[in-house]
Amino acid sequence: MENEPIKIIEYEPIYAVATVSMWRESKERAIGQKEIHSFEDHIYFLNNILRKDYKVMIAIDLNFNRVVGILASNEREISQLYIHVSYQGKGIGKRLLEIAKNNSKGKLTLFTFQVNSKAQNFYEKNGFKIIGRGKDNEENLEDIEYEWISCEEQLNV
Numbered sequence: 202m203e204n205e206p207i208k209i210i211e212y213e214p215i216y217a218v219a220t221v222s223m224w225r226e227s228k229e230r231a232i233g234q235k236e237i238h239s240f241e242d243h244i245y246f247l248n249n250i251l252r253k254d255y256k257v258m259i260a261i262d263l264n265f266n267r268v269v270g271i272l273a274s275n276e277r278e279i280s281q282l283y284i285h286v287s288y289q290g291k292g293i294g295k296r297l298l299e300i301a302k303n304n305s306k307g308k309l310t311l312f313t314f315q316v317n318s319k320a321q322n323f324y325e326k327n328g329f330k331i332i333g334r335g336k337d338n339e340e341n342l343e344d345i346e347y348e349w350i351s352c353e354e355q356l357n358v
């Protein structure tokens with residue numbers, strides 16, 4: 202994959218504006234609701250809060266020098282996974298998900314909004330199972346909690 206135009210790198214603050222722009226647009230399209238935080242607050246959250254507990258990776262389209270995806274995960278959970286609307290269905294989300302799975306301890310949880318049926322289909326296609334439902338988020342939308350357990354971990358359960 203030498204000539205592949207999508208490169209995944211660890212997030213650096215020089216990509217803050219491009220990352221947050223892509224993230225907000227993708228999220229707003231996915232849930233049909235405007236972001237409740239200001240752009241500046243979102244950048245602060247990315248640079249100073251999210252990165253404390255999660256490793257943040259971004260996908261960049263090298264042909265256009267454009268951020269097209271974000272993953273924030275740790276060994277237990279995925280906090281954020283968004284792909285630019287124009288880049289969905291091209292395997293970028295799957296690549297980021299594999300990074301999260303490979304860096305996990307064999308089990309991951311995540312939440313997605315119930316209104317985001319594309320995300321639900323994606324996670325279910327990639328081995329995640331529904332383990333809960335609720336409404337514990339700032340957007341006040343119904344949530345679905347998912348869990349993925351590796352084959353090796355399932356044998357130990």
